[in-house]
Amino acid sequence: MKPRVYLGAVVCAVLMAAPRAFAHHSFAMFDTAKRVTMSGTVTAFEWTNPHAYIEIDIPDEKGVVKHWSVELGSTSILMQAGWKFNDIKVGDKITVVLSPLRSGEAGGLLAQVTLRDGRVLGNGPGRVGGQP
Protein backbone atom coordinates (compact mmCIF):
# COMPACT_ATOMS: atom_id res chain seq x y z
CA MET A 1 0.00 0.00 0.00
CA LYS A 2 1.25 3.46 -0.88
CA PRO A 3 1.74 5.65 2.13
CA ARG A 4 -0.72 8.43 2.62
CA VAL A 5 1.04 11.52 3.83
CA TYR A 6 -0.88 14.68 4.54
CA LEU A 7 0.62 17.82 5.99
CA GLY A 8 -1.88 20.01 7.72
CA ALA A 9 -1.41 23.39 9.31
CA VAL A 10 -4.60 23.35 11.29
CA VAL A 11 -4.03 23.65 14.99
CA CYS A 12 -5.73 20.72 16.63
CA ALA A 13 -7.49 21.46 19.88
CA VAL A 14 -6.68 18.01 21.24
CA LEU A 15 -2.99 18.48 20.56
CA MET A 16 -2.98 21.92 22.09
CA ALA A 17 -4.47 20.45 25.22
CA ALA A 18 -2.23 17.39 25.23
CA PRO A 19 0.76 18.88 27.08
CA ARG A 20 -1.37 19.50 30.13
CA ALA A 21 -2.43 15.89 30.12
CA PHE A 22 1.03 14.38 30.39
CA ALA A 23 3.14 17.02 32.10
CA HIS A 24 6.32 14.97 31.98
CA HIS A 25 7.90 17.53 29.71
CA SER A 26 7.03 20.43 27.49
CA PHE A 27 5.83 19.39 24.06
CA ALA A 28 7.36 22.34 22.26
CA MET A 29 9.89 20.06 20.52
CA PHE A 30 6.96 18.75 18.48
CA ASP A 31 5.31 20.94 15.87
CA THR A 32 1.81 20.65 17.27
CA ALA A 33 0.42 22.93 14.56
CA LYS A 34 1.20 20.16 12.05
CA ARG A 35 -0.48 16.81 11.60
CA VAL A 36 1.01 14.11 9.43
CA THR A 37 -0.91 10.95 8.53
CA MET A 38 1.14 7.86 7.76
CA SER A 39 0.54 4.12 7.53
CA GLY A 40 3.02 1.39 8.24
CA THR A 41 3.91 -1.77 10.12
CA VAL A 42 4.49 -1.86 13.87
CA THR A 43 7.90 -3.15 14.98
CA ALA A 44 7.36 -2.54 18.71
CA PHE A 45 4.69 -1.24 21.07
CA GLU A 46 6.10 -0.29 24.47
CA TRP A 47 3.48 0.11 27.20
CA THR A 48 5.73 2.04 29.56
CA ASN A 49 6.14 5.20 31.61
CA PRO A 50 6.73 8.08 31.50
CA HIS A 51 5.48 7.48 27.94
CA ALA A 52 4.34 4.64 25.77
CA TYR A 53 5.86 4.36 22.28
CA ILE A 54 4.94 2.95 18.91
CA GLU A 55 7.90 1.97 16.75
CA ILE A 56 6.79 1.76 13.15
CA ASP A 57 8.27 1.17 9.68
CA ILE A 58 6.73 3.51 7.13
CA PRO A 59 7.31 3.15 3.40
CA ASP A 60 7.54 6.31 1.34
CA GLU A 61 6.08 6.87 -2.16
CA LYS A 62 8.91 4.85 -3.71
CA GLY A 63 8.55 2.03 -1.25
CA VAL A 64 11.66 2.95 0.70
CA VAL A 65 11.03 2.13 4.35
CA LYS A 66 11.87 4.66 7.04
CA HIS A 67 11.60 3.95 10.75
CA TRP A 68 9.65 6.30 13.03
CA SER A 69 9.40 6.55 16.83
CA VAL A 70 6.03 7.82 17.99
CA GLU A 71 5.52 9.11 21.50
CA LEU A 72 2.25 8.58 23.35
CA GLY A 73 1.01 9.68 26.77
CA SER A 74 1.69 7.75 29.96
CA THR A 75 -0.12 4.47 30.52
CA SER A 76 -2.51 6.08 33.02
CA ILE A 77 -3.53 8.83 30.63
CA LEU A 78 -3.90 6.34 27.78
CA MET A 79 -6.12 4.06 29.86
CA GLN A 80 -8.27 7.03 30.77
CA ALA A 81 -8.60 7.66 27.02
CA GLY A 82 -9.78 4.09 26.41
CA TRP A 83 -6.53 2.27 25.58
CA LYS A 84 -5.50 -1.23 26.60
CA PHE A 85 -1.92 -2.41 26.92
CA ASN A 86 -2.41 -4.92 24.10
CA ASP A 87 -4.29 -2.77 21.60
CA ILE A 88 -1.26 -2.83 19.29
CA LYS A 89 0.91 -5.82 18.42
CA VAL A 90 4.12 -6.27 16.46
CA GLY A 91 3.29 -6.69 12.78
CA ASP A 92 0.03 -4.73 12.93
CA LYS A 93 -0.64 -2.46 9.98
CA ILE A 94 -1.86 0.82 11.47
CA THR A 95 -2.32 4.45 10.53
CA VAL A 96 -0.96 7.15 12.79
CA VAL A 97 -1.62 10.88 12.82
CA LEU A 98 1.25 12.65 14.51
CA SER A 99 2.89 15.99 15.13
CA PRO A 100 6.47 15.64 13.90
CA LEU A 101 9.60 16.75 15.69
CA ARG A 102 10.59 20.28 14.73
CA SER A 103 14.13 18.98 14.16
CA GLY A 104 12.96 17.03 11.12
CA GLU A 105 14.04 13.72 12.60
CA ALA A 106 11.77 10.67 12.23
CA GLY A 107 9.86 11.07 15.47
CA GLY A 108 6.61 12.58 16.56
CA LEU A 109 3.84 12.91 19.10
CA LEU A 110 0.76 10.81 18.45
CA ALA A 111 -2.53 12.61 17.84
CA GLN A 112 -4.61 9.66 16.71
CA VAL A 113 -4.22 6.07 15.61
CA THR A 114 -6.40 3.76 13.55
CA LEU A 115 -5.86 0.21 14.78
CA ARG A 116 -5.85 -2.98 12.72
CA ASP A 117 -9.51 -3.57 13.59
CA GLY A 118 -10.50 -0.06 12.51
CA ARG A 119 -10.89 1.38 15.99
CA VAL A 120 -9.67 4.95 16.36
CA LEU A 121 -7.95 6.05 19.55
CA GLY A 122 -6.64 9.44 20.62
CA ASN A 123 -3.69 10.28 22.82
CA GLY A 124 -5.66 11.71 25.76
CA PRO A 125 -6.30 13.98 27.50
CA GLY A 126 -8.25 11.66 29.70
CA ARG A 127 -11.85 11.79 30.65
CA VAL A 128 -11.36 12.01 34.39
CA GLY A 129 -11.51 15.04 36.56
CA GLY A 130 -13.97 16.99 34.54
CA GLN A 131 -12.44 19.18 31.90
CA PRO A 132 -8.90 18.93 30.67
Next chain:
Amino acid sequence: MKRPAVLVSLWAVVAALWTVATVLRPVGAAAQTPPDLSGVWAPYRAGRGADPKLNPPPPTPIVLKPQYAKPYEARRAAEDEATKRGEPLGTAAVQCVPYGFPRMMAVALYPAEIIQRPSQITIVTEAFSEVRRVYMNQPQLPIDEVPPGYYGHSVGKWDGETLVIDTVGIKESVLGYQNTPHSGQMRITERIRLVTPDMLHDQITVEDPLVLEKPFTYTLAYRRMPGYKMVEFVCENNREYLDEKGAVKMKLREK
Protein backbone atom coordinates in the same frame (compact mmCIF):
# COMPACT_ATOMS: atom_id res chain seq x y z
CA MET B 1 -48.62 -19.00 77.12
CA LYS B 2 -47.52 -16.47 79.65
CA ARG B 3 -43.87 -15.31 79.35
CA PRO B 4 -41.75 -15.33 82.48
CA ALA B 5 -41.53 -11.88 84.04
CA VAL B 6 -37.74 -11.92 83.97
CA LEU B 7 -37.70 -12.37 80.16
CA VAL B 8 -40.12 -9.49 79.66
CA SER B 9 -37.95 -7.28 81.85
CA LEU B 10 -34.85 -8.23 79.88
CA TRP B 11 -36.55 -7.28 76.59
CA ALA B 12 -37.60 -3.97 78.09
CA VAL B 13 -34.05 -3.18 79.12
CA VAL B 14 -32.64 -4.13 75.71
CA ALA B 15 -35.26 -2.02 73.93
CA ALA B 16 -34.56 0.95 76.17
CA LEU B 17 -30.80 0.71 75.60
CA TRP B 18 -31.25 0.41 71.83
CA THR B 19 -33.49 3.48 71.81
CA VAL B 20 -31.01 5.52 73.81
CA ALA B 21 -28.13 4.43 71.57
CA THR B 22 -30.06 5.26 68.40
CA VAL B 23 -31.09 8.67 69.59
CA LEU B 24 -27.69 9.67 70.92
CA ARG B 25 -25.42 8.20 68.24
CA PRO B 26 -25.93 10.72 65.41
CA VAL B 27 -25.21 13.64 67.72
CA GLY B 28 -22.07 12.05 69.08
CA ALA B 29 -20.97 10.86 65.65
CA ALA B 30 -21.29 14.31 64.12
CA ALA B 31 -19.29 15.86 66.90
CA GLN B 32 -16.48 13.28 67.07
CA THR B 33 -16.11 11.43 63.80
CA PRO B 34 -14.25 13.31 61.07
CA PRO B 35 -15.36 12.84 57.47
CA ASP B 36 -13.80 9.92 55.63
CA LEU B 37 -11.66 11.26 52.79
CA SER B 38 -10.44 7.78 51.80
CA GLY B 39 -10.62 7.06 48.10
CA VAL B 40 -9.25 8.16 44.77
CA TRP B 41 -9.59 11.78 43.71
CA ALA B 42 -9.08 13.30 40.28
CA PRO B 43 -7.97 16.88 39.72
CA TYR B 44 -10.98 18.98 38.82
CA ARG B 45 -10.41 22.02 36.72
CA ALA B 46 -12.71 24.87 35.97
CA GLY B 47 -13.73 25.16 32.36
CA ARG B 48 -16.22 23.86 29.91
CA GLY B 49 -19.06 22.11 31.66
CA ALA B 50 -17.68 22.77 35.15
CA ASP B 51 -20.01 23.87 37.91
CA PRO B 52 -18.87 27.40 38.87
CA LYS B 53 -20.09 26.85 42.43
CA LEU B 54 -17.52 24.09 42.87
CA ASN B 55 -14.59 25.94 41.32
CA PRO B 56 -11.79 26.74 43.74
CA PRO B 57 -11.21 30.42 44.51
CA PRO B 58 -8.45 32.12 42.47
CA PRO B 59 -4.91 32.11 43.90
CA THR B 60 -3.54 35.13 45.71
CA PRO B 61 -0.50 36.87 44.17
CA ILE B 62 2.97 35.42 44.65
CA VAL B 63 5.22 38.26 45.82
CA LEU B 64 8.88 37.30 46.05
CA LYS B 65 11.50 39.40 47.78
CA PRO B 66 13.47 41.41 45.17
CA GLN B 67 16.61 39.24 45.27
CA TYR B 68 14.47 36.17 44.40
CA ALA B 69 12.05 37.94 42.05
CA LYS B 70 14.76 38.89 39.53
CA PRO B 71 16.16 35.42 38.81
CA TYR B 72 12.64 33.95 38.94
CA GLU B 73 11.37 36.34 36.28
CA ALA B 74 14.53 35.86 34.22
CA ARG B 75 14.09 32.07 34.26
CA ARG B 76 10.43 32.38 33.27
CA ALA B 77 11.34 34.67 30.39
CA ALA B 78 14.07 32.26 29.25
CA GLU B 79 11.62 29.35 29.43
CA ASP B 80 9.01 31.21 27.39
CA GLU B 81 11.57 32.18 24.79
CA ALA B 82 12.98 28.64 24.52
CA THR B 83 9.50 27.15 24.22
CA LYS B 84 8.66 29.56 21.40
CA ARG B 85 11.84 28.42 19.66
CA GLY B 86 10.70 24.82 19.97
CA GLU B 87 13.57 23.97 22.33
CA PRO B 88 11.89 23.80 25.75
CA LEU B 89 14.20 23.98 28.74
CA GLY B 90 14.48 20.87 30.85
CA THR B 91 12.96 20.35 34.26
CA ALA B 92 13.59 17.76 36.94
CA ALA B 93 10.56 15.82 35.70
CA VAL B 94 12.17 15.40 32.27
CA GLN B 95 14.85 13.36 34.01
CA CYS B 96 12.20 11.35 35.85
CA VAL B 97 12.86 13.04 39.18
CA PRO B 98 9.54 13.22 41.07
CA TYR B 99 7.83 16.54 41.68
CA GLY B 100 7.77 16.43 45.49
CA PHE B 101 5.37 18.40 47.67
CA PRO B 102 3.42 20.56 46.91
CA ARG B 103 3.58 20.22 43.11
CA MET B 104 2.73 16.50 43.28
CA MET B 105 -0.77 17.51 44.40
CA ALA B 106 -1.58 18.85 40.93
CA VAL B 107 0.12 16.99 38.09
CA ALA B 108 -2.04 17.24 34.98
CA LEU B 109 -4.90 14.73 35.18
CA TYR B 110 -3.21 12.21 37.45
CA PRO B 111 -5.37 11.14 40.42
CA ALA B 112 -4.42 11.04 44.09
CA GLU B 113 -5.43 8.33 46.56
CA ILE B 114 -6.13 9.17 50.20
CA ILE B 115 -5.83 6.38 52.77
CA GLN B 116 -7.24 7.57 56.09
CA ARG B 117 -6.52 6.04 59.47
CA PRO B 118 -7.00 7.83 62.79
CA SER B 119 -3.25 7.98 63.42
CA GLN B 120 -2.01 8.57 59.85
CA ILE B 121 -3.31 9.84 56.56
CA THR B 122 -1.38 8.70 53.51
CA ILE B 123 -1.62 10.43 50.15
CA VAL B 124 -0.36 8.58 47.07
CA THR B 125 -0.29 10.41 43.75
CA GLU B 126 -0.23 8.50 40.50
CA ALA B 127 2.42 10.35 38.51
CA PHE B 128 5.77 8.99 39.72
CA SER B 129 3.92 7.07 42.52
CA GLU B 130 4.71 9.79 45.07
CA VAL B 131 3.77 9.22 48.73
CA ARG B 132 3.09 11.64 51.59
CA ARG B 133 2.53 10.56 55.16
CA VAL B 134 0.61 12.83 57.49
CA TYR B 135 1.01 11.98 61.18
CA MET B 136 -2.16 12.86 63.04
CA ASN B 137 -2.40 14.68 66.35
CA GLN B 138 1.33 15.02 66.86
CA PRO B 139 3.31 18.20 67.43
CA GLN B 140 5.33 19.40 64.44
CA LEU B 141 9.10 18.92 64.66
CA PRO B 142 11.40 21.95 64.75
CA ILE B 143 12.48 22.66 61.15
CA ASP B 144 16.15 22.00 61.89
CA GLU B 145 15.31 18.46 62.98
CA VAL B 146 13.75 17.52 59.63
CA PRO B 147 16.18 16.34 56.94
CA PRO B 148 15.26 18.37 53.83
CA GLY B 149 13.46 16.14 51.34
CA TYR B 150 10.79 15.89 48.69
CA TYR B 151 7.89 15.46 51.10
CA GLY B 152 9.19 16.97 54.35
CA HIS B 153 7.48 16.20 57.64
CA SER B 154 3.71 16.57 57.84
CA VAL B 155 1.43 16.58 60.86
CA GLY B 156 -2.35 16.83 60.76
CA LYS B 157 -5.37 17.49 62.92
CA TRP B 158 -9.07 17.92 62.42
CA ASP B 159 -10.54 21.38 62.79
CA GLY B 160 -14.21 20.38 62.80
CA GLU B 161 -14.67 18.75 59.39
CA THR B 162 -11.53 20.29 57.90
CA LEU B 163 -8.24 18.40 57.82
CA VAL B 164 -5.42 20.82 58.62
CA ILE B 165 -1.92 19.69 57.59
CA ASP B 166 1.31 21.45 58.50
CA THR B 167 4.41 20.60 56.45
CA VAL B 168 8.03 21.68 56.86
CA GLY B 169 11.35 20.34 55.59
CA ILE B 170 11.00 20.60 51.81
CA LYS B 171 14.33 20.63 50.02
CA GLU B 172 15.22 23.93 48.35
CA SER B 173 15.78 22.23 44.99
CA VAL B 174 12.15 21.02 45.00
CA LEU B 175 10.43 23.92 43.31
CA GLY B 176 6.99 25.01 44.43
CA TYR B 177 3.76 26.20 42.86
CA GLN B 178 4.50 27.91 39.54
CA ASN B 179 8.14 26.87 40.06
CA THR B 180 8.56 29.38 42.88
CA PRO B 181 11.79 29.16 44.88
CA HIS B 182 11.79 28.74 48.66
CA SER B 183 14.13 28.54 51.62
CA GLY B 184 14.48 25.97 54.38
CA GLN B 185 12.16 28.16 56.45
CA MET B 186 9.16 27.44 54.22
CA ARG B 187 6.03 26.19 55.96
CA ILE B 188 2.97 24.95 54.10
CA THR B 189 -0.48 24.78 55.66
CA GLU B 190 -3.26 22.88 53.95
CA ARG B 191 -6.94 22.99 54.77
CA ILE B 192 -8.66 20.04 53.12
CA ARG B 193 -12.41 19.68 53.21
CA LEU B 194 -15.31 18.15 51.36
CA VAL B 195 -17.27 20.88 49.64
CA THR B 196 -19.81 18.26 48.52
CA PRO B 197 -19.76 14.52 49.34
CA ASP B 198 -17.77 13.93 46.13
CA MET B 199 -15.77 17.14 45.78
CA LEU B 200 -12.67 18.03 47.76
CA HIS B 201 -10.83 21.32 48.07
CA ASP B 202 -7.23 21.58 49.25
CA GLN B 203 -6.42 25.18 50.24
CA ILE B 204 -2.64 25.53 50.30
CA THR B 205 -0.92 28.44 52.01
CA VAL B 206 2.83 28.90 51.56
CA GLU B 207 4.79 30.96 54.07
CA ASP B 208 8.49 31.72 53.74
CA PRO B 209 9.89 34.67 55.67
CA LEU B 210 13.16 34.61 53.71
CA VAL B 211 11.84 34.36 50.15
CA LEU B 212 8.28 35.70 50.18
CA GLU B 213 7.16 39.23 50.97
CA LYS B 214 3.93 37.71 52.25
CA PRO B 215 2.29 34.26 52.22
CA PHE B 216 0.29 33.20 49.19
CA THR B 217 -2.64 30.81 48.95
CA TYR B 218 -4.00 28.66 46.15
CA THR B 219 -6.72 26.04 46.15
CA LEU B 220 -6.85 22.75 44.29
CA ALA B 221 -10.11 20.94 43.59
CA TYR B 222 -10.62 17.20 43.22
CA ARG B 223 -13.53 15.01 42.22
CA ARG B 224 -14.11 11.53 43.63
CA MET B 225 -13.38 8.65 41.24
CA PRO B 226 -15.43 5.74 42.59
CA GLY B 227 -13.92 2.35 41.80
CA TYR B 228 -10.77 3.72 40.13
CA LYS B 229 -7.68 1.57 40.62
CA MET B 230 -4.47 3.56 40.78
CA VAL B 231 -2.10 2.80 37.90
CA GLU B 232 1.56 2.09 38.59
CA PHE B 233 4.11 4.60 37.30
CA VAL B 234 7.71 3.49 37.05
CA CYS B 235 9.86 5.75 34.93
CA GLU B 236 11.58 2.95 33.01
CA ASN B 237 11.49 4.19 29.43
CA ASN B 238 12.51 7.82 29.51
CA ARG B 239 13.61 8.81 26.04
CA GLU B 240 13.85 12.50 26.76
CA TYR B 241 17.23 14.00 27.47
CA LEU B 242 18.74 17.45 27.74
CA ASP B 243 21.17 18.63 25.09
CA GLU B 244 24.20 20.84 25.75
CA LYS B 245 21.93 23.92 25.80
CA GLY B 246 19.61 22.36 28.37
CA ALA B 247 16.83 21.86 25.82
CA VAL B 248 14.60 18.77 25.84
CA LYS B 249 15.29 16.30 23.05
CA MET B 250 13.86 12.88 22.20
CA LYS B 251 15.98 9.79 21.60
CA LEU B 252 15.01 7.96 18.43
CA ARG B 253 15.34 4.30 17.49
CA GLU B 254 16.67 2.95 14.25
CA LYS B 255 14.25 0.06 14.13
